[in-house]
Amino acid sequence: MTTINMRTTRLGTLMITLLMAFVSCKKDEAPQNAPVDVEVSVSFAGDAYAENLDVEGITVNVYNASGKVVFQGMTDVAGKVRVQQLSPATYTLQATKVYTAAEFNGIMGKTEETDVTFTTEQKTVEINIAGEKAFHLELMTGxxxxxxxxxxxxxxxxxxxxxxxxxxxxxxxxxxxxxxxxxxxxxxxxxxxxxxxxxxxxxxxxxxxxxxxxxxxxxxxxxxxxxxxxxxxxxxxxxxxxxxxxxxxxxxxxxxxxxxxxxxxxxxxxxxxxxxxxxxxxxxxxxxxxxxxxxxxxxxxxxxxxxxxxxxxxxxxxxxxxxxxxxxxxxxxxxxxxxxxxxxxxxxxxxxxxxxxxxxxxxxxxxxxxxxxxxxxxxxxxxxxxxxxxxxxxxxxxxxxxxxxxxxxxxxxxxxxxxxxxxxxxxxxxxxxxxxxxxxxxxxxxxxxxxx
Ligand SMILES: [Ca+2]
Ligand SMILES: [Ca+2]
Structure with missing residues (x-):
């Protein structure tokens, strides 16, 4: 029931947002300055990792041009995270997942001695109302x-x-x-x-x-x-x-x-x-x-x-x-x-x-x-x-x-x-x-x- 309510609320919010966008367009205001919601999805590069490692709980950071973290979140069960209300600007998107050697060896059947870090970065990502709203990051070791x-x-x-x-x-x-x-x-x-x-x-x-x-x-x-x-x-x-x-x-x-x-x-x-x-x-x-x-x-x-x-x-x-x-x-x-x-x-x-x-x-x-x-x-x-x-x-x-x-x-x-x-x-x-x-x-x- 909660899920349905949330969906309803999100749908409502979306409709209001669309309506406002429509209204502001009609008023000839500057929509390019409006904050933007984007979605970041994360997966693991390579078949063995993609098949065995969980895309939930991966840390996603968004950095502004001066290197400050403006958003931090975790991916959901589908490997996605929603970054809301980003001001139009240039950002760096980063995803990171760290496994202890024991976790990694247990899942992958490997012989690592220390933490295994998966990470990736997408630099100079332009966010604006007219541009891309969905980004995909592929995690790699090293x-x-x-x-x-x-x-x-x-x-x-x-x-x-x-x-x-x-x-x-x-x-x-x-x-x-x-x-x-x-x-x-x-x-x-x-x-x-x-x-x-x-x-x-x-x-x-x-x-x-x-x-x-x-x-x-x-x-x-x-x-x-x-x-x-x-x-x-x-x-x-x-x-x-x-x-x-x-x-x-x-x-x-x-x-x-x-x-x-x-x-x-x-x-x-x-x-x-x-x-x-x-x-x-x-x-x-x-x-x-x-x-x-x-x-x-x-x-x-x-x-x-x-x-x-x-x-x-x-x-x-x-x-x-x-x-x-x-x-x-x-x-x-x-x-x-x-x-x-x-x-x-x-x-x-x-x-x-x-x-x-x-x-x-x-x-x-x-x-x-x-x-x-x-x-x-x-x-x-x-x-x-x-x-x-x-x-x-x-x-x-x-x-x-x-x-x-x-x-x-x-x-x-x-x-x-x-x-x-x-x-x-x-x-x-x-x-x-x-x-x-x-x-x-x-x-x-x-x-x-x-x-x-
Ligand atoms: Ca020679
Ligand atoms: Ca020679």
Whole structure:
């Protein structure tokens, strides 16, 4: 009964409002100054979240141009909230939902260690009597960035018939509608444990290293939730605006930028060729390549690591052990991220730590560089199987709530690649819900190609 009464009252109010609007129009007053009622609806991006998480009780904030909260409310059972009597102006709409690790793991069957925050913001929303009255916000974990990892070809191709690890590459895509610059972008491998071993300290839910127990780790920081630990770190060259990437376009960073389908001469003068060119790819037109030879201070450079003079070389800050080229783990035991260095200072000042030994041994070689999560632009969790997590995750749900794996595994010629979400004015917008299980599929490696 109450519901009916309320509806009646709302209907009455609406009729009075309409009548007043009608009257004021007739009087030629300025209706554009009238306060506006708008509706904000909220949903979760990604199928798994949309199916399992409740759209009721999500906090919606409306900020005015000076950043002051002018409205705060909670969504109803349909995921909607009504914001009444907003003065015509420009606003920012924001929705936020925080789950404790226990809540989130219980609903989603995950292994998170800390709170999982879903949030989204829609900026410069113009509210006026003639404009939009309904707005939709899609909640995501973590942030989105213009530049995202589009394709990772880590498996390589058959060691005898194909090019083995020589033809690996990573493709970075501009998923926004504005020009973005590749200049100075860091690409790194996120390191983690691949097995349980009493020698090390682990986090209770994820089974990942408890980095807070690493020798020399400062105590006042969240060593696990706020950082990832990187082994290989390379950086694209450029001083700021030398390497523009147009909306819907990408750059390919090759391990070695040659046409791997055709014979080429190694640095030792010996010809390198494949038996089955169809298993590998042409990377001679790559945008960047990893040329490791100048960084090798001990031992001999790798013969296959040639320098294509027409393809700019990346800066190699950290190699994995004594790696003689950018050789990605072919079984998916390492995950990949891209990040920017803002606020991190000189690379030489970045702190490195060793894995957390339970015997408290002093390890000061700083093998794994601590990267703030806040600097991460995109992260893709790799696993060796697309059906189950074999290795403890290196990223939390804030970076990548899922994982992906290439069909066929090591040396299969298959890559992982983002799905196309939609095509806007001819520009492909790729799926980016920060859940690689939903965002990625596996295809035969195809530099600058698309999944669908
Ligand atoms: Ca190379
Ligand atoms: Ca080169």
């Amino acid at each position: 942030a989105t960035s213009a530049l995202i990892i589009k394709q990772i070809y880590y498996t390589g191709s058959d060691a005898r018939q194909g090019a083995s690890f020589r033809d690996q590459f990573i493709e970075i895509y501009n998923n926004s509608d504005q020009v973005a610059y590749a200049d100075g972008l860091y690409i790194a491998e996120a390191y983690g444990t691949n097995n349980a071993n009493a020698q090390y300290a682990f986090q209770p839910n994820s089974g990942q290293y408890d980095w807070s127990k690493s020798y020399g780790m400062p105590s006042g920081i969240n060593a696990n939730a706020d950082y990832v630990y990187a082994r290989t770190i390379i950086q694209l060259p450029g001083s700021g605006e030398e390497y523009p990437i147009q909306p819907g376009e990408s750059v390919v960073m090759a391990s070695t930028a040659v046409n791997h389908q055709s014979p080429y001469t190694g640095t030792d003068g010996v010809t390198i060729s494949v038996q089955d060119p169809s298993l590998t790819v042409d990377l001679s037109k790559a945008d960047f390549e990893a040329y490791y030879a100048p960084y090798i201070d001990r031992g001999r450079p790798l013969a296959s690591d040639v320098d294509n003079p027409t393809v700019p070389n990346v800066i190699v800050h950290r190699r994995s052990g004594n790696a003689t080229d950018l050789i990605m783990d072919q079984t998916g035991r390492i995950s990949w991220l891209i990040f920017h260095g803002e606020g991190m200072g000189a690379v030489s000042s970045w702190k490195g730590y060793d894995v957390p030994y339970t015997d408290g041994r002093e390890r000061t070689d700083g093998t794994y560089i601590q990267i703030p999560v806040a600097n991460i632009m995109d992260a893709v969790e790799l696993q060796s199987s697309s059906t189950s997590t074999v290795y403890p995750k290196r990223f939390t749900a804030q970076q990548d709530a899922g994982w992906t794996a290439a069909e066929g595994g090591a040396r299969s010629s298959y890559a992982v690649i983002r799905k196309t979400k939609e095509v806007v004015n001819g520009r492909r917008v790729l799926a980016d819900t920060n859940n690689s299980t939903e965002d990625f599929v596996s295809i035969k490696a195809n530099p600058k190609g698309f999944a669908d």
